[in-house]
Amino acid sequence: MSTRLARAQESAAAREGPPPAAPPPPRGRAARLLAAAIVVWTLFVAVFMVLTGEHWWWRPAELMPPLTFVVVPLLLVLLAPLARPARLRLGAAALCGVLLGLPLAGLNVHALPGVSGGSPAPPDAVRVFAWNTEYWADGDDPDAFYAYLRAQRADVYLLQEHVSWDSGAHRPVPADHVAALSEHFPGFHVVALGELLTLSRYPIEDWRGLDNWPHLSDPAIGMPPAGGYPDYYRYKTLRTDLRIDGRLTTFYNVHVPVQLDVSMDPFSSRFVSFMRAQEVRRQATYRALEEDLDGNELPAVVAGDMNATSAMGELGRLGDRLRDALHASDQLHPVSWPAGGPAMWRLDWAFTSDAVTVHDYRMVDSEGLSDHRAQALTVTPGG
Structure with missing residues (x-):
């Protein structure tokens, strides 16, 4: 009896198909979110550098504190360890964002x-x-x-x-x-x-x-x-x-x-x-x-x-x-x-x-x- 019941259960499971896939690990989602944030920020900085200084309608975007161009990518660098398994690559990309923003930030290297x-x-x-x-x-x-x-x-x-x-x-x-x-x-x-x-x-x-x-x-x-x-x-x-x-x-x-x-x-x-x-x-x-x-x-x-x-x-x-x-x-x-x-x-x-x-x-x-x-x-x- 027990053997027949087990076979019936196996047959029902086969008809229902494989179990649903487990949700991706939280760190995988973190990697995708961080990658998206890096891409969006890099595109914004690129557009900013193209448009700045010439268009009246772009002036409101220019009013942000210049330190923002370093602070934002630095925050992304700090979040990189959470983005496994791509933490090293995303950290390096965020660090490039810091270097891209440094000329805009208003910091004085001569003070060093x-x-x-x-x-x-x-x-x-x-x-x-x-x-x-x-x-x-x-x-x-x-x-x-x-x-x-x-x-x-x-x-x-x-x-x-x-x-x-x-x-x-x-x-x-x-x-x-x-x-x-x-x-x-x-x-x-x-x-x-x-x-x-x-x-x-x-x-x-x-x-x-x-x-x-x-x-x-x-x-x-x-x-x-x-x-x-x-x-x-x-x-x-x-x-x-x-x-x-x-x-x-x-x-x-x-x-x-x-x-x-x-x-x-x-x-x-x-x-x-x-x-x-x-x-x-x-x-x-x-x-x-x-x-x-x-x-x-x-x-x-x-x-x-x-x-x-x-x-x-x-x-x-x-x-x-x-x-x-x-x-x-x-x-x-x-x-x-x-x-x-x-x-x-x-x-x-x-x-x-x-x-x-x-x-x-x-x-x-x-x-x-x-x-x-x-x-x-x-x-x-x-x-």
């Missing part, structure tokens, strides 16, 4: 021991202080503001946002603090145009604003809005030629327009229109500066708020003509914004021509007076 490109500054070196003041002293104690500037003990100040802001109308308002600066900095020379102001202990031999309007690719959307402050939009670079020890050196005070306005509804047509207009203005600012640099044979220092990060492609255009002052910094991750919290972005930059030696470069705390940290560099112009 024995790599610094700075040099001791001679007694006659020029101390430069570049700072986005965040609408000058609006909302701040003016005495504290001017005391902060004096405490920097700079020879040349390149200051942006020498302007007030009408919050209700959401527009810039002209400001004039030249007389106050002359009082707080006796013996200094001052020039101001639009939102830009340069203050110099050295004589200003010549100066002019670089006119953006001839460089607008689409004047219909790049010109200032009706009722606006025209010079605020027209001049985003102020050039001054200073006579230092009998020789001329050019200082460019720059404020590149911001990409977008976070106070606007990102799904509104106004937000999109503003981004398109700002892109036209940004590119015009770079073109005006590049044209002037190409015709300038003097030693040059370019510094200010570029509203760009190490991951954004347009800064490479300046890098082709000038040298980033970063090589003289001992800060591993020099960042300038936001000043009041954990700063994650370097929006403020300083470049010099080959004839200028940079001895020291660093970001400086703005002591609550601006949303930007300042840049301080010590240079010796050549000739």
